[in-house]
Amino acid sequence: MKIVVIGGTGLIGSKVVAKLGEHGHEAVPAAPNTGVNTLTGEGLAEVLSGASVVVDVSNAPSWEDSAVMEFFTTSTGNLLAAEAVAGVSHHVALSIVGTERLPENGYFRAKAAQEKLIEESSIPFSIVHATQFFEFVKGIADAGADGGTVRMAPVLFQPMAGDEVAQALVRVAVGSPLKGRVEVAGPEQVWMDQFFRTALAALGDHREVVTDPHARYFGAELSERSLVPGDGAALGEITYANWLGRTRSGE
DSSP: OEEEEETTTSHHHHHHHHHHHHTTOEEEEESGGGTOBTTTTBTHHHHHTTOSEEEEOOOOSOOSHHHHHHHHHHHHHHHHHHHHHHTOOEEEEEEETTGGGOTTSHHHHHHHHHHHHHHHSSSOEEEEEEOOBGGGHHHHHHHTEETTEEEEOSOEEOOBOHHHHHHHHHHHHTSOOOSEEEEEEOSOOEEHHHHHHHHHHHTTOOOEEEEOTTOEETTEEOOTTTTSOOTTOEEOSOOHHHHHHHHHHTO
């Protein structure tokens, strides 16, 4: 089965391509550096020819509110139109747990708009809502930095390994379209401020983590369950401590 992975040369996309290949599928990475640009439509018709499934894990180059909205709505619209012409039978998209709960966050608003386009299209679809990735822990801390301190809200947090995000996408991609969403998350639900206190120390980052109920997450104030899945989510097995150990040992 030919499966095209949009954003297939990035962090998650490259893992998806590799795992699909291990299962015997023809996995084709598609990104600007392979000659495919979903914003302009360049290369879409060619790469989608003969494809049964498209997995979209692309990400916006800028997270500024208007730029990220333009990226996800334009690229998704172009992609869905090209899929309809090519006869693609399953569109899989990676999104974020809690997208609909944080309208103050411009990135989440853009992902919600992307999901709406997918749901309203003629292509059978599956949307995978994942929690935050371990690989982005430092970036999230930097976003909450205030001088030599990092402000984090005392809310629930359930991050996961990028490998397990990719595994979830592969499982969905090779199955029948869900015509809905599935949630995936890490194995441990923890308090966000406590997690970052421990995680930054493990990274050798000596910034003080300050507990602040009003600390904003990329512009949005969080409630206790803004970032965690509901009942029935598929949970990974890799803890942050295990992931960090593997990363440091080069596994």
